[in-house]
Amino acid sequence: xxxxxETLKHSAIVAGLLASTGLFPQFAMAAVDKAAFxxxxxxxVLKALGAGAPVESKDVTVGGPDIAENxxxxxxxxxxxxxxxxxxxxxxxxxxxALVALFNVTDxxxxxxxxxxxxxxxxxxxxxxxxxDGKAFFAKKEVKVTLGGCGG
Amino acid sequence: MADxxxxxxxxAGDKANVRVLMAHEMExxxxxxxxxxxxxxxxxxxxxxxxxxxxxxxxxxxxxVSKNPFLQFAIKGAKAGDKVGVSWKDTKGxxxxxxxxxx
Numbered sequence: 001x002x003x004x005x006e007t008l009k010h011s012a013i014v015a016g017l018l019a020s021t022g023l024f025p026q027f028a029m030a031a032v033d034k035a036a037f038x039x040x041x042x043x044x045v046l047k048a049l050g051a052g053a054p055v056e057s058k059d060v061t062v063g064g065p066d067i068a069e070n071x072x073x074x075x076x077x078x079x080x081x082x083x084x085x086x087x088x089x090x091x092x093x094x095x096x097x098a099l100v101a102l103f104n105v106t107d108x109x110x111x112x113x114x115x116x117x118x119x120x121x122x123x124x125x126x127x128x129x130x131x132x133d134g135k136a137f138f139a140k141k142e143v144k145v146t147l148g149g150c151g152g
Numbered sequence: 153m154a155d156x157x158x159x160x161x162x163x164a165g166d167k168a169n170v171r172v173l174m175a176h177e178m179e180x181x182x183x184x185x186x187x188x189x190x191x192x193x194x195x196x197x198x199x200x201x202x203x204x205x206x207x208x209x210x211x212x213x214x215x216x217v218s219k220n221p222f223l224q225f226a227i228k229g230a231k232a233g234d235k236v237g238v239s240w241k242d243t244k245g246x247x248x249x250x251x252x253x254x255x
Contacts, residue, residue: 109209114224116218
């Protein structure tokens with residue numbers, strides 16, 4: 001007997017697999033992702049994507065400044081050396097919606113991305129690698145935002 | 153119509169480092185204008201990259217990616233002269249595609 005929660009979780013995983021193979025209808029895929037982008041916390045994002053509880057890993061790296069003078073443009077890098085990565089996520093914990101960007105990794109690209117994010121306040125920044133089997137590994141780094149500060 | 157993207161694809165060994173700068177407001181939907189009205193969200197939510205027409209990367213973005221977004225990634229197995237395409241779509245349904253040659 002499956003609980004409703006388990007059923008939902010499984011269907012989300014299946015949806016993720018289908019989406020990654022491109023067999024899934026576009027509208028349904030958008031629905032899954034919308035939930036992820038509205039989720040408030042790191043755990044909720046992963047739940048919305050059907051990934052398991054994240055484990056901290058040395059094979060995932062997140063880069064960014066220790067102190068960001070301008071919270072509107074914070075350079076962030078996310079990479080992993082793990083094989084079998086399906087998605088790389090960039091998250092800022094204390095933003096109104098934690099998920100910043102989601103990259104669907106294929107065999108043709110390296111699991112190494114750099115982008116710029118907005119940050120409302122000082123927060124932990126996460127890079128999460130979601131594996132093909134639904135396991136999730138993360139790295140985190142604290143970035144301090146000094147909006148309007150003297151830049152020291 | 154949105155301004156063109158600036159794309160640079162540089163060969164480094166057997167991979168191409170691709171750097172993209174897009175021109176977009178990326179309104180988060182959290183900001184208020186001078187009259188105190190909420191500025192509606194308007195941001196790029198889909199990015200696709202291709203190598204010689206084959207999709208190599210898809211990404212989904214939220215509103216908290218910076219204004220005029222920057223993206224860097226590396227495509228494996230690229231050769232000089234290959235075409236790297238990048239396209240985006242925003243929440244208003246506008247889109248833009250640009251192409252660069254690996255050098």
